[in-house]
Each structure stands twice: as C-alpha cells, then as structure tokens.
Amino acid sequence: MFSKLLAAGAALLLMASSPALAQTQLKLATDSGAKGSPSGDALDRWAKLIEDGTNGEVQVDVFYQNELGSQAEVFDLFVAGDVDLMINWPITAYDERLGVLFTPYMVTSWEEAFEAYKPGGWVNTMLVGIYDDLGLKFFGPWPEGFNGVASRGKYAMTPEEASSLKIRVPAMFPMAESVQALGYQTATIDWSEVFTAIQTGVVDGDGANIIYWDYEYFRDVLDYYNQTKMQFVTGIIAMNSGSWDKLTPEQQKVVEESALTVMEEAFEQAQERDQGYIEKAKEAGMNYIEPSPEQLKEMAERVRSQVWPMMESRVGAEIMETIRANAGGL
Template identity: 25%
Template sequence: MGKLFGLRSLVGAAAVAASMGGAAYAQDLKLGLAHNVGPDHVMAETLNYFADRVAEFSDGSIEVVVYGGGQMGETRDVVPMMQQGAMDMNKSFHGELEAFEPSFFVFNVPYLFQDIEHLRRFLYSDAGTELSESVNDKGFFNLAAYGAEARSFYTNKPIRKPEDLDGAKIRVFATPTTNRMVELMGGAPAPIPWGETYSAIQQGVIDGSENNITSYVAARHYEVAKIYSKDEHTMVVDYLSIATKTWDKLTDEQKSVLKRAARASEEHQQEVYTIQVADAYKLLEEKGIEIVEVDKEAFRKSVQPLIDELMQDPEKAKWIERARALAAE
C-alpha cells in the first residue's frame, strides 16, 4: 500500500489498478475507488462512508480500497482506466463527464439553479436520472449523485461586479460553457489542474480560482487567496461511477450491496455537507478571510449572451428548460 501514495503517471497508476481490478472476482471481493480530493473534503468523507457501508452490508466479503488525493490522477485519467477495466470506481466531477456526454453542460449554465435544494430536485428527478444514465454506454455508469452548493470566485481583491474581474486569470475546469462564462464576466479562464491551483495562486501564475466554500477550505486555498466573493455562478455535482467491466463480473447480491451503499452515501453526503458548510464559514471567520457579497444581478446580465446562445441549440434548450421546470414557485 505505501508505494501507491504519490503515484501521478497514468501508466504507473494503471499498472497498479490493473492488479486490483483486472482478474476475475473470487467470493471475497476487493474493489478500487479513486478520487482526487484531499482527506478533509466532504467527498473524501462521503466515499469513505460508502466503503464502510459496503463492508457492513456485505458482512465483510466486499472491501472497497479508496485511493484518494489524486493518487490515480484526475478524473480525465481515471475514466479511461475504468473503461479499460483497470480501475473499478471513481469520483466523477460533472465537468469532466461533459467530455463523455455533452448533456452534463447543464450544471455549468450560470445561475440556472436557484440553490442546492433546486439542484437536488433536479438530480433525483426523472430528468436527473436520465442525465446520469446517459453515460451508460461509455464503459462506465453512475451509482450515486452528490450535489453541493454554488461556486464563487476567490482572489486577493474583492470581486463585487464583473468589471472587477477585468483581465484576472481565474483557474477553471475548462469546458466551452465555463470558459465563455468567465470571459463574459471579464476574466481570463486558466485551465490548471485542481491539484496545482494552490501553488499557481501562490506563485502568481493565476490571480485566483472559483469553487464552492467547502472546496475552498478543504484545499486550504484561503491561505493564498484571502477574499471569497459570493457571486455563486454555478453549482457542483459529483458522481460515484463504476466500470461496466467491473459491474458485469458481480453477482446479483454484490450489485445489491453496492446499490444500497450508494443510496446510503447520498443521504450521508447531504447531512455532512450541511455541517461542513457551517464549519467552513466559521473557520474562515477565525482566519480573518473576507467574505464579499456581490451584485449578482450585474453578473447575471453579463452572462445573458451565453444563455441566449445555449437556448438556440434545441438539445441544450431542452435540458435548461427541464432544470427550470423544477425551480421553486
């Protein structure tokens, strides 16, 4: 186990993963699960909870070995490994899934979801289920969905209106929708890997990043970007994905255990996330981090050209309208 920590190359990670997931399964089953977040992140805690429930529900006959902190690389590296049968499971971020199924763009549409309750109504609706299942023919599929609160900008100066972003280099997970959004707001999108964001801000390579409050705290980005400006432009969705090649080797009983544990992890994530949000704001207050309230209407107006462009595409318009239909009255 000790030699696994610190692996970053896809080739090396794939070789290690293949030794876990490539052989036919015996009665006692070991599955690998990769994620790219640190141990304090809500998703790290949630996936550990999933692994514990799998062990409990299977009476110890199934072990989920969690490889966290990007040991197996970013999702864009691990998804091909799942497709090849070299990794069993992965935490898949919605932006990364967009490369495999364009419909996941819906989570990158600025100001589409009112709040986390609206997001969760969509995730667990017929529309959300259809979206989740849209990758089922890609060599993997999603066992669970986890919604989190909105992403905002953090830098070392207040961002109260779009003009304050003028020319600022902002780390994003690059998708066409996200890049266009940041450009319309006045910033310059910088596609830097999540794990390199801290040092990139620290060294002045970029001016800041954007993410939700729990990720900002868990990654300790508040140490290098000390002002969090709550424009709350888009939401965050993660999925628990499993390789089709892995699933097809499982017995019906083993599949039932994983499904049951996945549902339990969704409920757990909602409970623990509420606590972590409160804890994050408390820590930031103690650290003297400035939380800036912004002119959200100005930000909404700045991205209206993007909304207009998306609505001209019938397929994209369909998903936007399905999300809007689940907004609170």
C-alpha cells in the first residue's frame, strides 16, 4: 500500500511539472492607447482570445500606454524579451528599415492597404523579414487609417503657408522628413509632452497622426485637422521570438490565429471608426480640411520626390524597388 501511494504521488508530481500543464504568463503591452481606447480594447481582445484558446494554460497580463515607460523604453523591453507581445508603433532607432511602415504615399486607399498588409501581401512579406532580424515575430498590422496635420490658429495647403508652422512629429523615420517635404518646420517631442507643447506654443500642432489621437487628446488646443494622407498609419501586432519559442506548438497556433483575428477585426472596424471620429471632431468645433484629389496629387508628388530617394540609402535599394513597383497610383 505504501509503495502504491509513493507511485501515485510521484505521478501527480510529474503531471504538475509537465510543461504542457504548466501555466505560462505573458506580458502584452502597447506604447499608445489607454484602457478603453481602440488599441487598449484590441489588447484586451487579443489577451482573452489567447487565454480562452489555450484553456487558461497561457495567461496574459496587459499593460497600457505609459504603464511600462515611454515609447522607446517599452520597445527596449520588447526587443529584450521582458515584454512578450505588443501592439505598438515601433521607433526606427533599432532598424531604419522599419521606416517602410511610414513610407509616405505608399498606399492611397483602404483597399490597397488591406491587400498590401494582409498575410502574403507585399508589405507584409517585407516586414516579416525585417522583424525576424530584430528577434521579433511579425503577425500583421493593426490598422488605424490615413493621417494628417492638426494645427492651432491656422492651417496650410501650400509649402509657403506651411513654412510658418512648427509641427510636432514622432521619432520615426521618415515622419519628420515627410512633414518637412510639405513645407512645415518640425520638432520631435515625446507623446506624453505633446499637449503641453501645443498649449504653451512650443509647437503649432501635431503631425502624422490619424484624427482619433488629435481629437481624443488635443481637441482643446487644436483648431484644424488637414487630412493630408501622407501615411497609412498602423500599429504592429508582434511577439518576441524568444517568447514565441518557449510556447508549445499548440499554444503558438492559438497566439498566431488570435493575432490574425485581431488584425482582421481592425480592418473591418478602422474605416468606420475613423469616419466616426471625423464627425466627433467636427461636432467639437475642430475644422476638418479635406484636400481635393488635385491637391493630394500635388502633395504626394512633392513628398515622394523628396523623401523616397532619401529612404533608399536608409532602408535599401531592394526595398525601395519593391515599394516603387507596388505603390498605389496617384
């Protein structure tokens, strides 16, 4: 009897220590978006899909904007493996090829964007390789929409008008270069300091964001939103490769399929959400400026001619050849 009890106890101990039954804890974070924001909701959705899909074997701790540090600090943690999963807007300091994400006037419609970024799409294929070199696994985009320039007091439709405005831009190549090509002065300011910078006149506005961010965070200090459509703005759904390798094949399948679900839902919701925030901004008193097709064509030609050659030396000739061959027509 005693030997049977010992055997049973040993079996239970073996089961408890089995990797398949052990609970795995993952950290999921974003650098932009508080709880309850669209990106915050996407974090919650991805976490729940993973936990439900693994029957609780994988638990996910969610960290929203600024809870683990600044944009650069959280990306540091992600590359180091101290954060396992992210929906983020990566800085280009680690690899300037990440500037592919911010190539101005690369796609010109929602339909083009979906075809380019979906699994197997030409942008998606480029990013898989770039992320792999960083020790990260690229799942797909978390799309938001086309961006613009928000400003206080006045807005600009020509380079001459833009020359008197200083616009905040994020630290992502070639965001500043794209705004500068339109004629604006620029200043790189951390996201947490943008409201104060606009309020105190350090800058005249915020550039390179979709209207959601300028409405939600800065509508009290901004008067205009000019939909210049320089970039198709998207977050990135990704995982640290070391963290990925620690999962079982079954768990990996759940994490990846859940990421693709979040991506597909975002494409379904983003265009409608973007239009909804345009209406909210108007109702709040912000003047929404929509350039004509002729004005957009002129802007795109100007920015492409100045920024694309600059990108070639930083992201590589092969990448730029792919962009030129596949970019949307003007």
